[in-house]
Amino acid sequence: MDFVLNGEIQDIPDEWAEESLLNLLRDHFGLVGAKYGCGAGICGACTVIVDGVATRSCITLAESIEGAEVRSIEGLATGGALHPVQQAWLDLAVPQCGYCQAGQIMSAVALLNEIPSPSEADIDAAMDGNLCRCGTYGRIRAAIRHAAIQRAVGAT
């Protein structure tokens, strides 16, 4: 069973087939950026991007991603340069404890890939399932707008 993880083809060993994608990433591949928060698809701390879609890895079976392309927070920066969303998160000092933020960033990246200049309603729809107990929501919203503008400027 193969899949593409952050641009590289990887094998899913048989004994990991029935684990969650979250456990596969964290405990088999050692990519611990995605976090466990609820294990039930409710909090979004475990969000990664599967074939372009923000996906709750805690409720995704490892075997179900065979042939898919998975991107985790570790695969976002390219050659030392932060992804515009990561940079926006830093510029606006979004994180408090930081535990939810890998999930937040991945949801935001998926949103901006699909809708380069999202409306407030688009942000609501894409981000409402990512919980943050520290209450960084205002900054998350602002950082998404900021990243959208940066990307638009960068693209011209």
Place this chain on the structure above:
Amino acid sequence: MRRRAFLAATGGGLIALIGAGMAAWNQVPVIPKRPEPDADAAFGWIVHRDGRFVLTLPRVEMGQGIATALKQVACTELGVAWQAIALQLHDTSSPPVKATVGSESVALFAEPLAQACSSLRDALEAGRLEGPVAVSTRPLSALRAFRAGGLIGASPELAQGRDIVTGAALYAADVVRPGLLHGRVLRAPASPEVGSRASTWNRSEAEKIPGFVAVVEDCGSANGQAKGLGIVASRPAALDQIAEALAIEWTVDSLPEQADIARAIDIDTALSKGKLGNRVMDGAPEGTSFDISMRVDIPFAAHAQIEPRAAVAEWKHGRLMIWSGTQDAFYVRDALADVFGLDPGAVTVQTMRIGGAFGGKVLCRAEMEAAALAQAVGAPVKVQWTRAQEFAFGYHRPPSSHRLRLKLSGGRITDWDHQQMSSHILFTSAGLPVWMQAATDLVVGDPGVARGMRIPYWVDRARAAYDTIRLPVHSGPWRGLGAGPNGLVVESAMDEAARTAGADPLAFRLDHIRDPRLAEVLRRVGETANWQGTAAAEHNGIRTGRGIACGIYKENSYAAVVADVAVETTGHIRVTRLWCTHDCGLVINPDQVRAQCEGNLVWSIGMLLSDALQIEAGRITAENFHENPIPRLTEVPPIIVELIASDMPPSGAGETAIVAGPGAIANAIRAATGVRPARFPLQAEVFAT
């Protein structure tokens, strides 16, 4: 306050050591065996070696931004660039520090750190690289870090910010050790106040699960009275499967007492039986008839931080190593040493970045479980609580029931009486046995419950009293302790009093305030929000209104908040805008203080609209966030925070705005609907038209 500072050479470098007098423990012992800083003990946080500085953070970083703030202090005092100082998280091989609690990290640790750094700077400037150097502490005014300018009052890139956005920041559950196994301790679905244990289980079925390693009967100390049954597996998902295959039958000794929690803490029932035992304000309100009498009931609430408690334990040659996101590494060390019969020096607790704690991570729980399981299987074990365990095994903000009675005359409050029933906070039932709690009840009450009952208003006769009762669900510290609930109650009463007096609530408060800093934040928030009264209106069935509130946290930090709300015909409430003015003295990092205010205001929304732990028959039944919702992105409005520029000594920001946010929102709802919010979290039907 006695202070000492000196430099000493260790390992070929120069280490600044600072006396512990600054950090002297200011609470009655909450937890047995917690290390009490000795005024003569010295500890080293800043080291210079080979042209580089290492700042060993004497606090844990859990989102309050202390790593960034203390690095700003150190860079400023040493006069070095941001990159010249590397940060390191402390472990228990460093000299003891008190728990990271109570919004004290800047207030108590910035100055000793600055003193240490200034001495180190002097020594280095004098060309010294070795040897002990005695130094005298400087007056505050001579410290560079206590003057605005340069990095002080600036907001550099967050320490560890880059790690967080790239997924590289490590939390306890991210620690990997060779041969690491996964563990869990299962406990009865029952109140931790009654004895419970596993009586039968099907081991042979569990053994069939691929990855099964062990069932462990001795899992360290019980959680309250709940004895656990441990399981260990080589892959994480096997834990769920093993737990199911075991089909454990639990023996639960009895039904818990006080299972009807609302009844147990009912303030009016308590008052009908006599006076409450703990006085916070001693005035004697006159007469028996009051102009205002209001009752407020606030439920149990979970911390609901996104990172469940977690720890990794490893035994080697009779020594125990723990990686943990704890607010109190030294307590965890001592608790483990005690249970496992070790010298404290044989236990090392490495603190990790914490994914939110809010007062919830001060006891020794996941650490105890991991250590016991690791010992049983002879391999390193990681325990991370499931979300259901997080609710069931944790301790929570206690519920409280309040009765307020006020008398007014000539547009002013003359008599104030606040009576409260609650459960324990500082003397948490999760940490103290019944007998010890009985003693603390008798001698000191619970200052955590009292926090925020002392009003910042001048009235002729003010009385406040409370009692605590031990409940079947464990209660303990939660952001702001009693200050959030008490602030909500006090500010609601002030709002009603202003209405009764026919006065504007902002002006009415100013009339009762003598503390100029409180008056200033109140006036300023009125200006930024363009306060013109409660602005009740209705448009297309949507009722809108404004509320205001203010308060002081721990006598030294100030906040005032204005809230706008919109209430639909269904009674659905939305907070549509929040303004906050905040004064915590000299601000080291304004952006991070703002972030703390924002967080407090989001918590304020949660306190009003969602915080409630689901409990039935004395046990927690909430298993996940859908049964214990927390504020979501779409519930949070634009928030405008203004900070007062001040050169007063820095105080705390982590729990200040929560004294005013809930009251402001409640008062806005009152303005919009005419209904006084009194039972929390608010139910839409109460506000439907």
